[in-house]
Amino acid sequence: MFLKKKLPALALLVMAMFFIAERTLSEEVLTNASEVLRLSQEQAARALPIAITGVVTAAEPGWAGRFFVQDASAGVFVNNTDGVEPAPGDLVTVAGASMPGGYAPCIDKPHWKKIGTAPLPKAKVPTVEEFIAGGEDSQRVEMSGVVRFAFTNADRLGIQMVSGAYRFMAYSPIPRGINPQALIGARVRVRGTAGVAFNAPLRHFLTIVIYAPTVSDFVIEEPANAEPFETPLTPLNGIAQYRNGPSAGGRIHVRGVVTYQRPGQDLFIQDTNSGLQVKTWDGARFSPGDIVEAVGFPGVENFLPVLEDAVLRKVEGHKAVLTPTAVSVGELQMGLHHAQFITLKGKVLDRVMKGARTYANGLVIANSVLVLQTSNLVFTAEKEPAADDSSLASIPVGSTVAVSGICLLQSAEDGKAKSVQLLIPSAKSVTILARPGWLTPRHLLETLACAVVVIVIGSTWIVMVLKRNKALRELIHERELDRKELQKAHDTLEWRVRERTRQLKVQITARKEADLQSKAVLSERTRLAKELHDTIEQTMTGVTLQLNAVSKLLQQSPETANHHLGLARNMVRSSRVDLRRSIWDLRSRELEQFDLATALLISGNQIAEGAQIRIETETRGKARPLPETMEENILRIGQEAITNAVKHSGATRLVLELEFNADKVVLTIKDNGNGFAPENCLGPNEGHFGLLGMSERAKRLGGKISVNSTLGVGTTISVEIPVEDNSAAAPRAAEPLPDELPGYEENIPHSDSHL
Numbered sequence: 001m002f003l004k005k006k007l008p009a010l011a012l013l014v015m016a017m018f019f020i021a022e023r024t025l026s027e028e029v030l031t032n033a034s035e036v037l038r039l040s041q042e043q044a045a046r047a048l049p050i051a052i053t054g055v056v057t058a059a060e061p062g063w064a065g066r067f068f069v070q071d072a073s074a075g076v077f078v079n080n081t082d083g084v085e086p087a088p089g090d091l092v093t094v095a096g097a098s099m100p101g102g103y104a105p106c107i108d109k110p111h112w113k114k115i116g117t118a119p120l121p122k123a124k125v126p127t128v129e130e131f132i133a134g135g136e137d138s139q140r141v142e143m144s145g146v147v148r149f150a151f152t153n154a155d156r157l158g159i160q161m162v163s164g165a166y167r168f169m170a171y172s173p174i175p176r177g178i179n180p181q182a183l184i185g186a187r188v189r190v191r192g193t194a195g196v197a198f199n200a201p202l203r204h205f206l207t208i209v210i211y212a213p214t215v216s217d218f219v220i221e222e223p224a225n226a227e228p229f230e231t232p233l234t235p236l237n238g239i240a241q242y243r244n245g246p247s248a249g250g251r252i253h254v255r256g257v258v259t260y261q262r263p264g265q266d267l268f269i270q271d272t273n274s275g276l277q278v279k280t281w282d283g284a285r286f287s288p289g290d291i292v293e294a295v296g297f298p299g300v301e302n303f304l305p306v307l308e309d310a311v312l313r314k315v316e317g318h319k320a321v322l323t324p325t326a327v328s329v330g331e332l333q334m335g336l337h338h339a340q341f342i343t344l345k346g347k348v349l350d351r352v353m354k355g356a357r358t359y360a361n362g363l364v365i366a367n368s369v370l371v372l373q374t375s376n377l378v379f380t381a382e383k384e385p386a387a388d389d390s391s392l393a394s395i396p397v398g399s400t401v402a403v404s405g406i407c408l409l410q411s412a413e414d415g416k417a418k419s420v421q422l423l424i425p426s427a428k429s430v431t432i433l434a435r436p437g438w439l440t441p442r443h444l445l446e447t448l449a450c451a452v453v454v455i456v457i458g459s460t461w462i463v464m465v466l467k468r469n470k471a472l473r474e475l476i477h478e479r480e481l482d483r484k485e486l487q488k489a490h491d492t493l494e495w496r497v498r499e500r501t502r503q504l505k506v507q508i509t510a511r512k513e514a515d516l517q518s519k520a521v522l523s524e525r526t527r528l529a530k531e532l533h534d535t536i537e538q539t540m541t542g543v544t545l546q547l548n549a550v551s552k553l554l555q556q557s558p559e560t561a562n563h564h565l566g567l568a569r570n571m572v573r574s575s576r577v578d579l580r581r582s583i584w585d586l587r588s589r590e591l592e593q594f595d596l597a598t599a600l601l602i603s604g605n606q607i608a609e610g611a612q613i614r615i616e617t618e619t620r621g622k623a624r625p626l627p628e629t630m631e632e633n634i635l636r637i638g639q640e641a642i643t644n645a646v647k648h649s650g651a652t653r654l655v656l657e658l659e660f661n662a663d664k665v666v667l668t669i670k671d672n673g674n675g676f677a678p679e680n681c682l683g684p685n686e687g688h689f690g691l692l693g694m695s696e697r698a699k700r701l702g703g704k705i706s707v708n709s710t711l712g713v714g715t716t717i718s719v720e721i722p723v724e725d726n727s728a729a730a731p732r733a734a735e736p737l738p739d740e741l742p743g744y745e746e747n748i749p750h751s752d753s754h755l
Helices: 002-025 033-037 128-132 329-333 441-553 558-584 589-593 596-608 628-649 690-700
Strands: 049-058 067-070 075-079 090-099 106-117 140-153 156-163 166-173 187-199 204-211 218-222 252-262 266-270 275-280 290-301 304-319 341-358 364-374 377-383 400-411 417-423 430-434 614-620 653-660 664-671 704-710 714-722
Touching (some): 049 075, 049 187, 128 166, 166 218, 252 400, 266 290, 275 290, 275 400, 441 596, 596 614, 596 628, 628 664, 628 690, 690 714
Parallel strands (some): 166 204, 377 417, 614 653
Antiparallel strands (some): 067 075, 140 156, 140 187, 156 166, 187 204, 187 218, 252 266, 266 275, 341 364, 653 664, 704 714
């Protein structure tokens, strides 16, 4: 039992020794709450290390883990955001870093550990002035006051207390069997931790709240009157008068007729003698003429009496007829008729909108305010927004009106009124007695403004016209001088143009002859280069393949080698024919003997002979002869694609698809070879012209070529040529090639591509 009682003290001693030893290693470690609170904003922002041991004094359920801790020196707020919070009375160690906080320095990024439990620290009893100044933030305090408002929220009781002239809130667990409304008017004592509500950007104090951790921290010192409406009635003009007895400063009971209500804010009542402004938290709504009873606390606002924090009830079965009282300016200036329903005459000086608010649907709501003058008094008449506001907006400035409403005065210390305001119940409370004549100050100002604008515009126009006339005369004189100089220059230029034209005709004629000769030479060179590439170079490729086969098979199979040698001999013979055709511009031998599909198959078999590639052809649509130039170029494109496939693809199967449509011819060459990455193809800059040559031939015929290849899958080359005349093929005739350079070699990398 002795060890159990001494355990918290031993734990505190061990922790103290630990932190003392730790501080000898680092002098900047803060080990008590008062050191943290003494930090300036700049010092706290340096995230100084903190290690303190104390008792948790407050940890509300909605704080997400945050709590207050207090040691022997002071209390401090811990900004714990891990969602796990200790309970009030836990003895904890907290290690973290300093931060400025929104109002006072606190502990940030904490690591806390419960080491036991301990009694809550003794509450300090400050004066209400010390407490309300905010200096007791984070400290455990004890305050007394009268309950003005009470409510419950989940498992918490909230009360608004008044001590002296100051209001503050307090929260505690809900005592068993408590009725929040029965607490209004009771004198209570609350012990708990003081927390400040603040404006974070400005670090300004707003108000202070007490958080009581246990039910025992909420004590009712003097209960409220159980039946406040049973107390004697006080006349409305008597709430600020002398009253003998202990009830002075407590709640009083009044009755009156409702003249006006601002829901959730206040209502105004009056009896036969005077009126009274009643401020209430009650959300009940009353109509003008209802008779109500109110129990509240007498107060003073702008040196005028007011009933605060009132509780209301309607006297059923009674209704009064409201009639405004006509008053004089002198009576108002003496401070009479405050909160009464009165009528007053005046001239409208202005109309303004007050407190405008714009909602999400674009609707703008604002109070309508009329500024009026009567005798030597200027006053305002204000009406809250409603559907009948349009009639107020239509009252002309300068009209004489009679306004009925609730009189709100602002008085000085001597009781005389400084300002007068009328609260208008409805737009019908304003009656127009006389409308202004046309000759009003506003109309005079508008007329004068229009005259000034006309005079300014006319003067400006006259000055501009005079300036433009002067500038125009100067411009005409300059133009005349320029015309004479221009005529002289024109005559000289005309003679020079005729002379120069004669010279240019001679030069242009000579240049055209030179251009024609250059184009003819370039066209012939291009045609011969492409013919050599598409015939001799491809044949030589085939010969090379056959000779390679002969070299490999000469020792093993002489008969097969002789076969390949004969093929090479045939290819050489064919090459001679092609060379002679290129020189003599003869027609394609294949196309003279066969149609386009057969010529493609024969050429492909010749090129792939001995390469172990099976070539297949497929014709779609109705085959028909095409113009010679078109067939010639399609054949050469197919030969180039076959040659590339044989040389580089490693394919075992090659499919040639020829599709005849009404408006186009499509040649597709597919292989099942290695494939390649088109973006890695070698081009003309590296000496590879295969794809360039095929693309040029397709473009010459108005067509397009597409290449699709996938590594390890194969390559597909598609050539699409439009056909304009579908009736018959054009007569075959040799046509010169355009002025583009031909391709000389396939446009692929030799490692893994075959185009």
